Amino acid sequence: MNKKLKQKTTAIIIFSLVTILAIIPFFHTEEPPAKAVEPSGKLSSEISKLLANETVLDGALAGVSIRSAKDGRLLYEHIGDTRLQPASVLKMFTAAAAFSVLGEEYRFTTEVLADGKIDGGTLAGDLYLKGMGDPTLLPADFDEMAKRLKSKGIKEVAGDLVADDSWYDDVRYSEDLTWNDEHQYYGAQVSALTASPNQDYDAGTVIVNILPGKKGKAANLLLEPETDYVKILNETVTVDSEGEHDIIIEREHGSNSISVRGTIPVSAHKAREWVAVWEPSLYAGSLFKKSLEDHGIKVVGKIIKGRATETMTRIVSHKSMPLADLMIPFMKLSNNGHAEVLVKEMGKVVQGEGSWEKGLEVMDAELSRIGIDTSQLVLRDGSGISHANLIPANEISKLLYLVQSEKWSPAFQHSLPVAGDELRMAGGTMRNRLKEEHLKDRVSAKTGTLTGVSTLAGYVKTASGDTLIFSIMLNNLLDDREGRKVEDQIVRILAR
Template sequence: MLKRVSRRVFLGGALGGLASLSWAGAPDVSLRPRARPGGFTESSVPSVEELIRESRLSGVVTFSVIDVKSGDVLETHDGYTGQPPASVTKAVTALYALDALGPDYRFETRLLAGGEVKDGVLHGDLVLAGGGDPMLDTDQLADMAARLKAAGVREVRGKFRVWGGALPFERVIDPSQPEEVGYNPAISGLNLNYNRVHFEWKLSGGKYTVTMDARSGKYRPDVTVARMQVAARDVPVYTYADMGDHDAWTVARGALGNGGARWLPVRKPEAYAAEVFATFARSHGIKLEMGQPPERAPEGRVLVTHKSETLDEILRLMLLYSNNLTAELCGMTATARRLGKPASMKDSAEEMSRWAQTTLGMPGAKLVDHSGLGETSRLRSAALAQALAKVHKDGLLKPILKDIPMYGSNGQVNVAHPVKVVAKTGTLYFVSSLAGYLTAPDGRELAFAIFTANPELRKGFDKGSGARPEGARTWNARSKDLQQRLLERWGRVYGS
């Protein structure tokens, strides 16, 4: 069970009471390790410079590692150079959301009555109002429809309306990404199934049958808000068009094979949720006629409320699976709590950047989103490592970071490795990052941030094509290997 800490304690204790730690005067180059017990000395442990050279990793390598108890900077390498953090951004987003909302916060999705319910008839509109829940799925909408019937509603005389205005609408998270990638969906205050639709195809008798559905654990209702046609071509694999009332996709016949399935992004999340809910309401005998969305936050009697998991659990899953939509929704909800509804995702990210600079003490923080998908975000490894050390005492972030496996000399995961690491990874093509906490063999705890990137190689490929650029796999493998060797070094030198 995660430790519950109030927002007041989080701010007053973790962030405000550490000014005396030795954050100032961090070295600009890596420090030579002192001799340690057990024979780990400069001669037996490779230097930072040796590790970087042996990695054959092109581009820029920056990192910092700090003792969380004393605040001492143990090593840093170009720690004041801003680098693209990729999904390591989500660790900052988690802290931002916990600060503004608290670990026990729950998102709410509601069904509101716009009139009186009498003898099973709602004389007025029925409104499905989103509250920014990133985890809402088809099973939960089905449950809400069943609970609507259980509340005594058998008929709706008014219109069925949906409201996603609790948060700003964004068509995509990052416009430079390929249109068809499921990790770059639309954003709204009302979201379903991570705003993805399941596309499946089967070849039979020389013809393809395709389905587009909103599947989750128990149900898989077909939808028409996203439609697919098979086109007689080889490339491009996918095309997309906004047809107003639906997303229109085509897929190249030459790319399909005998059958398969994948998730596609939804660009009309409110209509998607509305169609799915109406399907389940109809299964309970409640027919709904669609109306226009409300112009402002709806009011009325609450008939049904669905509450999400607690925020700390949502953030744990976000950090584990690195879900971009969850990060954006949690970040924008935090901004809305602090300042009111942000005008856009970018504005919300700018506010989080200011918060990181002032509250976490992260100079140079420049974030364009809450997920790390945008390549123009910048963080400094020294600043992030210091921030992680600062918040270590509150006990909120470390328990929700994922375990990072350590490897043995045979290249296999070593579950008995004496160095234990929990962290957030971040990956874009020619960008690889890792930040979190290392527990050394003697129990000493370190906070660290490692950023690697090759901006020149990133400039040299078509980001919208969807194809993996040449050399990206090898580059990423070299970066991951360097990260492992740095972690191994720190555990041996500073925790033996």
């Protein structure tokens, strides 16, 4: 090849390469957005048809992500990378991070300390009740601690009973909790020292039991546990059997004055309402004082807030159930308070500060370590009660795939509600859903509900014996209850 021809050929090649490189970006920018992963087959077409035809989804957003539990392969998605409100499905991320950071055997501690000497059965000083996050303390636990103090010869506390909740910061509500939720059980204040009325472990609440009285008279109101920490204003009327059952319960902001008003038929069964108290650390202190008095220990002083020091004498301590057991009421019953306690506890253990800010930082780091793309998440709390929380459906299904390789995976999966199982601590929030016999023990999933939001994510065993992971996020609904029907229908399609 002569020199002139060679130069000409080289010029043509260079021109061609430059032209191709110039064209590639042009075609790239003109490509349509990535389509949803939709493998051929009935599964894809049925789900797509359902999403297209359900009138409840008109004007709503539906994020759906389906994966193989075996290899994590994405089998179907519909706007799976769009961030949507997760509601209580977010609790799965909190649970995973807590298992990873704290461990299955982690227990919360509550201590009783003395500031003064014990002489002749009298504590010449103050008695401190120091909470360190336990959301499962019951009146029975205070009784047990009082019994142990009695066995050590204490008959009187000359000083005050001091409630110490300094293990966490003093911020009681998560950032986006709405004002009208603060008296609801799911909006109870978060404190390092708190108490629960029963084994649902709704910390920081009392139960108001409402029974009909005589016709024309007020209803009978009973508190559980018995406590004078709250004051009840009874404005109810018992009406005849055909009358309306309409009871409204509210707690006045900044106080423990609870008003109960409305009507109850004379033939009505007992009604129960959980009400969050104001300042749960003093509530715990009042229950402990009652236990002390019931066991013959007199407290001369008042119940006040304060902080114990390292120089004080530790008299008794109480350990909570292990974290793996705590996860059952937390996840099965979707307990908001437990979620926020776990966030603060992670912050305390790892960064030395029991706050939402530090806890969410720890949670973010741990989820990233597990394999979640936390740059796609907006986390404002641990429970999902905030409408500002945002997670893509694909990251939820990814979490459910990734946790399978963690050593705590059996405890995590055991904590999920089992569809159609009527036992409260088995079926949880799924006990009245997907109750068909052929679906028995085949669906375990976490529910989520906010105004205009319904979500469901978990595992389903198919008829062929495989396990699929699903994440369904319905946002901007006019009726979130109707959204559950759509979720259940998708799960039925997957089960087939």
